[in-house]
Amino acid sequence: MINITLPDGSVRQYEKGTTAMQVALSISEGLARNVxxxxxxGEVWDASRAIEDDAHVKLLTWNDDKGKSTFWHSSAHLLAExxxxxxxxxxxxxGPSIETGFYYDVDFGDREFSSDEFKQxxxxxxxxxKKKEVFERKAVSxxxxxxxxxxxxxxxxxxxxxxxxxxxxxxxxQGNFTDxxxxxxxxxxxxxxxxxxxxxAGAYWRGDESRKQLTRIYGVTFxxxxxxxxxxxxxEEAKKRDHRKLGKELELFAFSEKVGAGLPLWLxxxxxxxxxxxDFLQRAQVKAGYEPVVTPHIGHxxxxxxxxxxxxxxxxxxxxxxTPVEGEEFFLKPMNCxxxxxxxKTKPRSYKDLPVRFxxxxxxxxxxxxxxxHGLTRVRGFxxxxxxxxxxxxxxxxxxxxxxxxxxxxxxxxxxxxxxAQVSLRDPENKTKYIGSDENWALAEAAIMEAASEKNLPTxxxxxxxxxxGPKLDFMVKDALGRKxxxxxxxxxxxxxxxxxxxxxxxxxxxxRPVMIHRAPFGSxxxxxxxxxxxxxxxxxxxxxxxxxxVLPVSEKYEDSAKNLLESLNNxxxxxxxxxxxxxxxRKIRDAEVKKIPYMLIVGEKETESGTVSVRxxxxxxxxxxxxxxxxxxxxxxxxx
Numbered sequence: 101m102i103n104i105t106l107p108d109g110s111v112r113q114y115e116k117g118t119t120a121m122q123v124a125l126s127i128s129e130g131l132a133r134n135v136x137x138x139x140x141x142g143e144v145w146d147a148s149r150a151i152e153d154d155a156h157v158k159l160l161t162w163n164d165d166k167g168k169s170t171f172w173h174s175s176a177h178l179l180a181e182x183x184x185x186x187x188x189x190x191x192x193x194x195g196p197s198i199e200t201g202f203y204y205d206v207d208f209g210d211r212e213f214s215s216d217e218f219k220q221x222x223x224x225x226x227x228x229x230k231k232k233e234v235f236e237r238k239a240v241s242x243x244x245x246x247x248x249x250x251x252x253x254x255x256x257x258x259x260x261x262x263x264x265x266x267x268x269x270x271x272x273x274q275g276n277f278t279d280x281x282x283x284x285x286x287x288x289x290x291x292x293x294x295x296x297x298x299x300x301a302g303a304y305w306r307g308d309e310s311r312k313q314l315t316r317i318y319g320v321t322f323x324x325x326x327x328x329x330x331x332x333x334x335x336e337e338a339k340k341r342d343h344r345k346l347g348k349e350l351e352l353f354a355f356s357e358k359v360g361a362g363l364p365l366w367l368x369x370x371x372x373x374x375x376x377x378x379d380f381l382q383r384a385q386v387k388a389g390y391e392p393v394v395t396p397h398i399g400h401x402x403x404x405x406x407x408x409x410x411x412x413x414x415x416x417x418x419x420x421x422x423t424p425v426e427g428e429e430f431f432l433k434p435m436n437c438x439x440x441x442x443x444x445k446t447k448p449r450s451y452k453d454l455p456v457r458f459x460x461x462x463x464x465x466x467x468x469x470x471x472x473x474h475g476l477t478r479v480r481g482f483x484x485x486x487x488x489x490x491x492x493x494x495x496x497x498x499x500x501x502x503x504x505x506x507x508x509x510x511x512x513x514x515x516x517x518x519x520x521a522q523v524s525l526r527d528p529e530n531k532t533k534y535i536g537s538d539e540n541w542a543l544a545e546a547a548i549m550e551a552a553s554e555k556n557l558p559t560x561x562x563x564x565x566x567x568x569x570g571p572k573l574d575f576m577v578k579d580a581l582g583r584k585x586x587x588x589x590x591x592x593x594x595x596x597x598x599x600x601x602x603x604x605x606x607x608x609x610x611x612x613r614p615v616m617i618h619r620a621p622f623g624s625x626x627x628x629x630x631x632x633x634x635x636x637x638x639x640x641x642x643x644x645x646x647x648x649x650x651v652l653p654v655s656e657k658y659e660d661s662a663k664n665l666l667e668s669l670n671n672x673x674x675x676x677x678x679x680x681x682x683x684x685x686x687r688k689i690r691d692a693e694v695k696k697i698p699y700m701l702i703v704g705e706k707e708t709e710s711g712t713v714s715v716r717x718x719x720x721x722x723x724x725x726x727x728x729x730x731x732x733x734x735x736x737x738x739x740x741x
Contacts, residue, residue, distance in 0.1 A: 103154045114151075121147040121287065124159050134161045136286045137170040144170060146237055146284040162323050172197035174235060174285045175225075175292055175321040176204050181277035182224035183317075187211070192279070193256045193305055193314050199584065201320030205303050207256065213315050218297040221317075225295050232290030233274040237283055242266035245280065256305060256314075294328035295321050298335075302471055309469060338581060343633035344475040350638055350695060352629075352646075353476065362473045362480030364626060369646040372675075374625055376644050378461055381485055381510065381621065388506060390459040390487055395439035397463060401429040406599055407438040408535050412568050418467050432465035437593075437618060440488040441600040444614075449604040454614060455491035455499055461625070462486050476630035483625045489617040490602065493543070496615050500551040500573075500590060503619045507575060507588040510621040514632060514641065516587070518578040521557040523548055524565035534568050540594035544615075545571045547592050569595040572618075579635040587628060591618040638696045639718065643739040649676040650697045652688045654704035662703045665713060665728060672732050674739075676701075693718060701731070 101113045104123055114123065120138030124131045124147070135147050139158040144166050151157070160167030176195035183190050183206060193205030206213075240248070242261065248271075249257040257280050261269065272281040274289060286292075296319060303316040322328045339345070347353050352370030359365060366374055382392070401420060404410040410417075410431075420429040433439070440458045449456065463483045472478050491499050511519060525545055526534050534541070548571055552559050566572060572591035576584050593616040596602075603611045622628040632640070642648055649669065653662035659680060666678045679688045685702060692700050702714040707725070715723040715731055726734075 102151065104151070105154075105156045107158050116152055117150040119148050119150055120145065120157055120159060123157060131159065135159050136161060136167040136291070137284045139166060144284050146235070147287055149237065149284070169197040170284055171286055171291070171323070172202040172321065174289070175295070175319065176202040177235070177272065177274060177277065177279055177281070177285070178225050178228060178289055178292060178321075179204050179221070179297075179317065179319055180206075180279060181228055181275055182221050184277055185228075186221065186224055189253075191254045191256055193303075194260075195279075201298065201318060203316050203318045205256075205305070205314040205316050207312065207314050213300065215297070215300050222295045222297055225292075228275060229289040229292040229295070231275065232288045234288045235283075235285035236273045237285075238271045238273065240269050240271050242269055245269050245271070248278070249280070259306075291323050292321050293323055294325045295319065296328060296331070304469070304471065307469065334581060338583075338634075341581070341634040341637045342475075343477075343630040346633050346638040347476070347630075350633075350646075352633075360480070361470055362468055362478070364476060364479055364481070370629075372646040373640070373644060374629065376646075377622070377625060377628070378485075380513070380644075382459075382461075384506060384509060385457075385459045385487065388457075388502065389455075390457040393440065393443055393458045393460050395433070395436060395443070395460060395462060397433055397465075398430045399433055399439060401431055403438045403442070404431060404434070407441070407596060408569065408599060409434060409438065418465055433462070434466050435464055436460055436462040436484060436486040437488055437596060437616075438600070440486075441596055441602060441616075444490050444602055445600065449490075449614070451492060451604055451606045451612070454604055455489050455495055456614075457487060457489045459485075459487035476626040479626050482627070485620050485622040485625065487619050489619070490597070490604075490614040491617065492604070492606075492612070493615055496547045496592060496617070497551050497554075499617055500547060500592065501555055503590050503617065504551065504555045504557065504573070507590070507619075507621045510588070511575070511577065514644075515636065516577045516579075519558075520576045521552055521559045522565070522574040522576050522586075523552060523559050523561045524567075524572045524574050525561060525563050526566045526571060527564035530564070534566065536569065536595035536598070541571070544592035544594055548573050548590075567591055567593075567618075569593050570618075577631070579631060580637070581634075583634075585627075585631045587623045587631065588621040589619070589623060592616075593618060639698075640696075642698050642735065645698055646675070647677055647695075647697050648674055648735060648739075649699040649701055650692050651676065651678040651701045651703060652685055652692070653678070653680070654685050654702065656682070658703050658705070658708055661708045665701065665703060668728060669732060672736070674732065674735050689716065693720070699731075699735070 102116050104112050104114055121132060121135060124135045137160045138145050138147050139160060140151060140155050162168055162171065173196060180192050180195055187208060189209055191207040195202065195204035245261050246258060260280060270282060271278050272283055272285055297317060298320060299318040301316045302313045304313050305311040320331060350369065351367050352373060353367055354365045356365060398421060417434050418432045420431060422429060443458055444456065461483050463481060465481050468478055468480050489499050526541055552573060570591050570593040572589055574586050575588040577587045578584055597613045597616050602614055604614055606612045651662045651666050653659050662678055666676060669676055689700055696718055698718050700716040707713050712725045713728055713731060715726045717723055
């Protein structure tokens with residue numbers, strides 16, 4: 101017999117070789133019908149896989165993220181099975197689950213593929229799903245795996261197998277389809293009840309632009325048709341909030357092929373919005389003891405060799421800038437931290453001087469692949485609200501907690517109240533990806549865990565998500581539609597101070613290494629603005645809106661009154677404009693609504709004679725007539741709140 105410990109702490113005894121599905125059946129048939137997979141000692145398994153030893157078991161359903169991920173990964177296999185049935189000679193790359201469903205990279209040969217074919221593929225997938233095909237796991241040798249896909253003629257699977265260790269290779273089969281896969285999978289295809297293919301894009305094999313571009317087909321599936329209907333409504337709302345669409349309508353930013361892909365141009369209104377965000381954080385930073393610094397947009401290659409960024413990220417950087425001096429190379433700045441280390445070294449530091457806090461809105465450049473670029477959320481040039489704190493080891497936890505306070509202040513001011521703090525730690529199984537000693541990593545990880553606990557943050561721990569030089573606390577924010585975004589980040593770093601030989605003189609008159617804390621509450625201004633646009637659907641908090649009001653004269657006769665009103669309000673540090681177009685006031689109101697201007701002030705005969713103004717709030721809310729001074733006080737009160 102073996103002991104199975106369930107999440108509630110209860111322990112049940114079963115025969116050796118019992119499956120998670122059998123455990124579920126012993127509890128209730130209703131539960132078993134909903135089980136998609138199981139977490140066994142922290143690893144996700146097929147529900148049909150035999151458990152041979154004592155184990156902690158969690159039964160996974162659609163309501164669990166890992167259950168949903170298993171469902172969607174199985175759906176990717178179902179997509180591949182349907183494609184193989186419909187398109188002769190098709191070849192497959194990878195087909196993982198993602199946060200919003202799944203995708204499969206496909207080689208259709210010389211055949212052109214478009215989204216017009218989605219419907220027939222969806223129908224085929226549903227046809228196969230109704231057969232309730234069982235996902236069967238089979239361990240195979242490396243030689244047999246190579247032989248199978250050699251005979252099939254699938255060079256992409258052969259490329260993947262070359263990197264796999266013999267004895268740890270598995271195939272999964274359902275119906276007539278077999279795939280190279282670690283798993284796990286759902287019990288059978290029958291639980292997939294609703295299917296929608298959502299997008300098609302290009303993707304280079306293994307992310308290498310020198311290799312063939314495959315067709316990436318995205319999709320999403322559900323265990324109930326009603327959930328698909330909810331999803332379709334969600335997608336429609338997401339389209340309305342798309343920051344690329346709203347950014348164009350609100351005249352915030354643009355892109356130009358002549359300037360270059362992934363390099364945003366901030367238009368006047370967008371620049372005003374961006375400047376407001378910078379001013380807001382700058383005031384908070386100065387109050388918290390940060391000192392503003394400015395560093396160049398380029399740096400000598402040796403700077404990034406010293407920091408380790410060249411070794412780890414050289415392939416993702418723009419190519420070197422060669423000067424007239426032979427052998428001299430510069431790089432567009434991929435990050436600000438090495439520059440700040442050099443600022444720290446400009447003079448001797450004492451233990452009494454620490455902590456030192458340098459802050460910079462520094463623009464950095466990284467060569468993202470063209471297929472990965474997406475509006476403002478994935479760009480090649482972006483501005484980080486970067487700061488680096490240099491402190492004594494005994495100050496690390498307290499400084500980290502102060503940074504948490506700053507991040508929470510920023511989120512609160514902008515309406516991001518639904519978030520989780522992700523403690524991103526080193527992958528204990530693959531330490532070669534990181535620099536620094538085990539001792540320093542242990543100290544840094546402990547400081548983050550303790551600080552997050554003492555601030556009572558809702559946290560999750562993710563192994564393998566740390567930066568190469570240290571662990572971090574990432575703030576995963578949910579927007580108004582429930583989508584998760586990684587925004588603010590705080591990182592503890594014992595390694596860059598060593599690589600740059602940073603020092604301070606301690607109370608013992610000896611030289612010591614400071615500890616470095618990296619932090620960026622916004623993450624980057626570009627990504628933050630994109631998320632903010634989608635979160636508030638372009639209806640920014642009044643204090644942040646590029647234009648807080650617009651004056652709408654009913655006709656040319658009342659333009660002077662309208663101009664006097666505008667001047668009076670603008671002199672009160674309230675931002676607005678005037679619409680002097682030769683249009684009817686109804687058209688002006690509709691256009692102001694589209695531009696999401698918070699307040700509309702209508703000036704006509706009645707308002708001119710009485711010295712008042714008719715006020716409308718965005719969303720067709722009529723506030724009636726109001727004295728200009730009363731309107732001014734209304735705005736100031738709302739901005740202050």
